[in-house]
Amino acid sequence: MKPKKIVLAYSGGLDTSIILKWLKETYGCPVVAYCANIGQEEDWEAVKEKGLSTGAEEVIIRDLREEFVKDFVFPAIKANAIYEGGYLLGTSLARPLIAKEQVKIAREVGADAVAHGATGKGNDQVRFELTYMALAPDLKIIAPWREWEFKGREDLIAFAEKHGIPVPVTKEKPYSIDANLFHTSYEGGILEDPWQEPPDDMFQMTVSPEKAKDEPEYLEIYFEKGEPKAINGEELSPATLLERLNRIAGVHGIGRVDMVENRFVGIKSRGVYETPGGTVLHVAHRALEHLTMDREVMHLRDSLIPRFAEMIYYGFWYAPEMEALMAFINETQQNVTGTVRLKLYKGNVMVVGRKSPKSLYLQELATFEADTLYNQKDAEGFIKLQGLRLKVKAMLEKKLI
Numbered sequence: 001m002k003p004k005k006i007v008l009a010y011s012g013g014l015d016t017s018i019i020l021k022w023l024k025e026t027y028g029c030p031v032v033a034y035c036a037n038i039g040q041e042e043d044w045e046a047v048k049e050k051g052l053s054t055g056a057e058e059v060i061i062r063d064l065r066e067e068f069v070k071d072f073v074f075p076a077i078k079a080n081a082i083y084e085g086g087y088l089l090g091t092s093l094a095r096p097l098i099a100k101e102q103v104k105i106a107r108e109v110g111a112d113a114v115a116h117g118a119t120g121k122g123n124d125q126v127r128f129e130l131t132y133m134a135l136a137p138d139l140k141i142i143a144p145w146r147e148w149e150f151k152g153r154e155d156l157i158a159f160a161e162k163h164g165i166p167v168p169v170t171k172e173k174p175y176s177i178d179a180n181l182f183h184t185s186y187e188g189g190i191l192e193d194p195w196q197e198p199p200d201d202m203f204q205m206t207v208s209p210e211k212a213k214d215e216p217e218y219l220e221i222y223f224e225k226g227e228p229k230a231i232n233g234e235e236l237s238p239a240t241l242l243e244r245l246n247r248i249a250g251v252h253g254i255g256r257v258d259m260v261e262n263r264f265v266g267i268k269s270r271g272v273y274e275t276p277g278g279t280v281l282h283v284a285h286r287a288l289e290h291l292t293m294d295r296e297v298m299h300l301r302d303s304l305i306p307r308f309a310e311m312i313y314y315g316f317w318y319a320p321e322m323e324a325l326m327a328f329i330n331e332t333q334q335n336v337t338g339t340v341r342l343k344l345y346k347g348n349v350m351v352v353g354r355k356s357p358k359s360l361y362l363q364e365l366a367t368f369e370a371d372t373l374y375n376q377k378d379a380e381g382f383i384k385l386q387g388l389r390l391k392v393k394a395m396l397e398k399k400l401i
Helices: 014-027 044-054 065-078 090-109 124-135 153-162 238-250 276-292 295-314 320-332 378-397
Strands: 006-009 031-037 058-063 113-115 140-142 176-179 184-187 217-224 227-231 256-262 268-274 338-345 348-355
Touching: 006 014, 006 090, 014 031, 014 044, 014 153, 031 044, 031 090, 044 058, 058 090, 065 090, 065 227, 065 238, 065 276, 065 320, 090 113, 090 124, 090 184, 090 295, 124 140, 217 238, 217 276, 227 238, 227 276, 238 276, 276 338, 276 348, 295 320
Parallel strands: 006 031, 006 113, 031 058, 113 140
Antiparallel strands: 176 184, 184 268, 217 227, 217 338, 256 268, 338 348
16 A cells, blocks of 8 residues: 655755655655754755755754753663674664654654665664664555665666756765764775775864874763763753763864674674764763772673663664663663763873762772771682682592592
């Protein structure tokens, strides 16, 4: 059954501009173009005009920056979520929010279908569609890249020229860019060769460490229950805090990552990322946890970090296992309150101080000087019990018993 109205996740770029026209031609129904502002730099008025001129019945732009940072980025910071040891999940965190708002708009405008511009090779198709299915199982899902006859970029450009769709395509930036308030990612084109070093003029949020400031910069970040609240004593909204931290860390060349990762669909891909403010928050948050978290709680949570990051990367943000794990992570953060002092210099983030009213650190216990809380003789029995099984095994092997 053909849809009566479609809401398209629209950016105004090559793919979604052509998808907008293709949906109109293929399904012959109204298409609402929806744009999510999650911190990327755009001329939103121009995007709106282009959408309308390409055939959209309406162009809806939603400012989701505060929600993105508070409800998606900060929970990932609290969990220390990093995929495969390097990726801080900037794109992965944005997609479920974009899709959630798209479902909301579909309800508002009376649409019975949603569409996205993700290709059939990547992760985003999964992230969008798992969110649709979790939040609105009745909506029809349209994935043009898996349906249409176009084979590649040249076919898209030819279609655009035929229909008078303005699509500026140059060879100056032969790679794909995805940006939001948390990060900027670069994939494809010249980066598909994992031996090829990324050109330095590619980066948008950071200077290279070689060109960074010659003087270090100190700053303090205050957390409350694991959530960043203030920089240098100034309390800021989530989006404002991250935006400011991006600027501070960016001039010091902090947050660049170049990695080959495993996509959910089974393909290895090379991604280059810059996450300046997020990198600083991860380092600071971990330092505060070391001061305030119980050892066994921390080790248990740490064992779940790869699984949590994997669920985000794969698109299971609204799955029941994510809800359960998020509740556990929030519980672990109840005492993660305090301030961390950091030193930023030439691409490095160094922790140089930390303090907390919830600190579990006792100088009286940690000191090498004489103390009354810890009797060093007690360690003898502790070690003997820990080593008993090792001793028995060795004695049996050597036939000493």
